[in-house]
Amino acid sequence: MIPSAFDYAAPATVAEALSVLADAGDDVKLLAGGQSLIPVMKLRLADPAMVVDLGRIGELSGVRDDGDALLIGAMTTHHQIATDPLIAEHVPLLAKAAATVADPQVRHRGTFGGALVHADPAGDMPAPVLAADAAFILAGPEGERRVAAADFFQGYFTTAVDDGEILTHIRVPKYTGWGAHYEKFTRVAQQWSIVAVAVMVRVEGGTIAEARIGLTNMASTPLRATAVEQALVGAALTREAIASASAHAAEGTDPASDLNGDAAYRRHLAEVLTKRAVIAAAGL
Template identity: 60%
Template sequence: MIPAAFDYVRPTDLETALTSLADGGEDAKVLAGGQSLIPMLRLRLAAPAMLVDVGGIGELRGVRDDGDALVIGAMTTHDDVMTNAMVREHAPMIAQATAVVADRQVRHLGTFGGSLAHADPAADLPGVALALDATFSIMGPGGAREVPASEFFVDYLTTALRPSELLMSVRVPKLPGWRVHYEKFSQMAQSWGVVGVAAAVRRSNGTVAEARVALTNMGPSPVRARAVEAAVAGAPATVEAMTEAAGRATDGTNPLSDGTASADYRRHLATVLTRRSLVAAAG
């Protein structure tokens, strides 16, 4: 299909981009890598009056070390994130998850920030950002603001981004002493995950001192598995303890039934994948 008519601007600096978004208001849409937006335009599931292409703004790209955290520019491609040495060392779960985003062509065009801002419940990166307690740096007419991942994902395809605001970067804390693992189940290679689980575990003297677990596609937005985190805290770092804690994975979730899987099957997968992720992360 052919998209509905729209105006197109490609600013080369941040100030012009923000002005264009403000001029377009609620009828403007940011175009990053386009791997999610362009198919929606072609199917007329989205019909913005203006597209603001931010692909020419260099300051939105790249990864930098910020002491106790990494800062990843919103326009950094998946491939650049996945292969970045600092990401692989200090945020390996992001590298793991990015490596299974779609296919190679999409990873070379799609962007880290674009995937997060799109907020598809089946996407890999929102759950990882939630498990890592990432913070989103946003710029708009009212100035800059910081939004924690726990408040960024609001509902299905909905985030805390307001009209005329732009996601600038994502700050990911380094987790020295933690082990992480991302696990997802797909019906076929390079497809959306039926369910995904991001787990981070900090061990101390043979027990789990602290854990973070986030689930994807178990509701309209990523979910922290708080019951699992509480069950595993203080438990011995054994397969048996991780298996018992994983039994709480579906607490507080609201998975949908669709053409891919039933809600019951997603609950089963969440339990299985949580166990696998916890066992791997706990070492």
């Protein structure tokens, strides 16, 4: 199928894009990489009267140092996230997760911000961003505001971005020297994650001093595995201690049951994948 007819705008600045949105009304969609929007438009699951293409807005792309954090443009591609030297040094979890997204073609076209605003519970980028305590910078008619990652994801395909707003940047604190790993489980190559786990740990003196863990596809939004995080702090750097802490991975989750597996299966996967990811992040 092909999409219904729609009007098209390609603004060159954020201010111009906000002006177009204000004039377009409610029946408008923003186009980032298009890897999610275009397929649903072809299926007529989305039928906007106008599409606003953000691809010409250069200020929305790239990664820059922002003191104690990295500032990542929403239009930065997954490939750029996976290969950027600043991200590799300071937030390697993002690079590891981005490298698993779909296939090379999608990674070169799909965008970091687009995937986050799409908020698919099986998407690979929300959980790492949540684990990293990132902040989302939104531009709108009333100016700029920041939303913490913990408040950004609100439900299935639903975020804190209001009508008339644009996600411009994601500010991610630096975790220089931390170990990181992203472990995902799929039945076939390039499939959406049935379950995935994003892990960062700071090791000090033979123990785990800090841990941050995000879960993919264990609820309608990404979740922090707080029970595991708490159990890991101060734990000996052994596989046995990590396995004991990882047994708490499914606590507080609400996984769906579908053709890929029921809720019990996903809870089991969460425990197994968390153990694997923490062991890998800790360098054991």
